[in-house]
Amino acid sequence: MNPVIALVGNPNVGKSTLFNALTGLNRRTGNFAGVTVDWEAGQWQLDKDLNAELLDLPGTYSMAAKSPDEAVVVNTLRGTQEGAPHPVAVLAIVDASNPERNLYLLSQVLEQGLPTVVALNMIDIAEERGLKIDIKTLSDNLGVTVVPVQANSRKGLQELARAMATCITDGKVPPSPDTSLDDENKQNTKAIQARYGWARRMLVDALQRPDSQVDTFSDRLDRVLTHKVWGTLLFVVVMAVVFQSIYSWAGPLMDLVDSGIGAVSDFVGNLLPEGSLKSLLVDGVIAGVGSVVIFVPQIAILFLFIAIMEGCGYMARAAFLMDRLFSKIGLSGRSFIPMFTSFACAIPGVMATRTIEDNKERLISMLVAPLMSCSARLPVYTIMIGAFIPNTQIFGFIGLQGLTLLVMYMVGITVAIPVAWLLRKWLVQGNIPAFFMELPGYKMPEWHTVFRLVWSKCKAFLVRAGTVIFAVTVVIWAAAYFPRDAAVMEKHEGLRVQARATMNGEALEEKLGEINNIEAGALVQTSWLGKTGKAVEPIFIPLGWDWRITVGALASFPAREVIVATLGTIFNLGADEDAQSQSLSERLKSATWPDGRPLFNAAVALSVMIFFALCAQCGATLAVIKKESGSWKWAGFTFVYMTGLAYIASFVVYQTAIRVIT
C-alpha cells in the first residue's frame, strides 16, 4: 500500500494548486479562502519506485477546529476522518509572504509527531513585499526540510518530491516545537502567544524584512475596490458589464449553433417517412435538446467571468463589501462566498457553507444559497428576455436586455436578504457573528485554471443535455404525442378527403396544410400531456400561464433547463408546419391562446422568469441541504418556502405587470 501524505496549510496558500501540480488532477482552485471544503486523494510519484497517496485538505489557521471544513483537517491528521486513510507523513505548505502566521499552524502540525516536509510557496509575492527568507537557516531552525516552490508555475516540484521521498524513507519525526506548553494550556490565549513567540524565534535569523512597509499594487487597488462608495459602485458596474457581455458576445455564436440545429432537423425530417419515429427525432429530440444546447456560448461566457473574478482575488473584496449589508440581516461577509458560488451551482454553494464557524449563520446561508440564480436558470432567462424584452438602449449605452438579465440575477440576492432576516428573527435566533477574512493579493488569473473551469462547465451542461434533458424530452414528447385520438384523426382525414375532392393545385396544398396544422394542435390538446396540463392549468392561470407553460414548469423539477426543451417539443409538435423551421423564440412569439390572443408578452415572460428564479427545482440541492444540515426538516422547509415564494412572487409580478403594460 502506498504511503499516505496529508497536505496541510492555511487557507488560500495554494494547497489545491500544489496538489494539482503534483498529482496531475484538476481540483478546483481560486484566489480566495474556502475553495476546498473536503478532502480528496491523488497519486504523487515521489521517485521511480515510490508512489504516494496525497490528501488535499481544506485550509485551516489552527488545529483548534471551529468550522466543519477545519474539522476535516484535524480529524484526518488524527486518523479519525470518515473514509480518509491515516497519513504517515505531512506536507505542510507555508505562504512565504506571511510566514509568521503560517508557522503558527506548523507549530501544531509538528506536534502530531508525523514526518514532515515544508513547502515554502509564493516566494514571488514575498519578494514583491520585500521579504527575504534564508531557506537553510529556516530549515535548521525548524528541524525539517524546507523546499521553496511556486505551485502555479510548477517550480521546485522535483526537489519537493525528493525531499518527501527521503522524509518517508527515513521516517524521522520532527522535533516538537519548544513552546513550553503543557497539554492543559495548549488551546488558551497563553498558548497563542507562546506559539507566535516560537514562530518569531524560528524566523529571527531566517527572515529579512524591508525597512518600511511596502505599499504594494494590491494595497493601492484595495483603497478603491473596498471603498464604501466607489467599491460598491464598481461592483455594480462589473456585474452590469458581465451580464451585457453574455448577450452581446454570445449572440453570433448562438445564431451559428441555431442554424446548425435547424439544418440537422431539416436533414432528419427529409430522410425519414412520416410517423412517430420521425416525430420523436424531429419534434422531440432535436427540437427539445437543440433548444438547450444553443445556450452553451452563454454558459461559457458566464463562467469565464466567474473564473476571472475568482482567480484575480476580486471575490474576497466582494465578500468584504457585502459584509456591511449582510451584518444588518444577521449574516456576515463569510456567507457571501457560498452565495456567490451558488451563481454557478447551488450544490457546491451549500457545501461551501462548511467554512462558516457559526452554526446558525451556516444554516441560514445554506437555506438561502439556492435562491441565487445558478447557471441552469440562464437559458430560461435568456429565451424569455431575448423574445419579449426589446433590444433597446437606455441612456444610449445601457442595453435593456442585459439590464433585465442583471436584474434577474439580483432577484435571488434581493429576496435572500429579507428571507435571511426572517429566518434569523423567527427560526434560528442568535447573535451576529464577527467577520474576519483575509484579503489575498491580486494576481493575474491562471489562464489554464480559467479555461479548465469554462470547459468543465460547458461539458457538464452538454452532458446534462445529452442525458437527463434528453430523457425528459423523450418522455415529454411521448406524453404530448400519445394517444393519437382516433376521433380527431378521423375527423381531419374526412376534411382532407373532402378538400381533395373539391380543390386542386395551390389552393389544395394550402387547405391541406391548414387542416394538418389544426389537427396537430388538436392532437396535442387531446394527448396525455395536454389533458394533464389542462387539469392543472387553473392553478397557474393567475400567473398568466396556459397548460403548455404549466407542464413545462412542472417537468422542470428534474432540471431547470428542461422548461426550454419542453417548450421546444410542445411548440414544435403543435406548431404550424411553416413554423417548425423557426427558432423556439419565434415560435413562442407566435403562440396564442385558443381565442387568438398572444400567449406570451413581457408580463408572462417576467412571471415565468421570477418563478424559475425562486422555485426549488433541484432535487440534488435539496439532498445536499439534508446532508449538510443533518435533517430532512430543513430540506423540506427549503422546498416549501422557495416554491411557495416563487408562486406568490410570480403572481404579484404578473398581475402588476399586466396592469402596467395594458
Place this chain on the structure above:
Amino acid sequence: MSGQDLFTLVLAGLALFFVIKKVLQPFRKKDKSCEGDCGCAKKPDHD
C-alpha cells in the same frame, strides 16, 4: 397502434425510468457522486 408507435413508447418508458433513477440518485444513502453534474470529483474507494 403500429410497431413504430410501440417502439417509441418503449423508448419513452426507458427514458422515464432513467429520469426517475437520476432524480432519486442524490437522495440515496450510498450516493458518492456528491454534486454529480455540477462538477465535484468522486473520491477513491478506500475499502
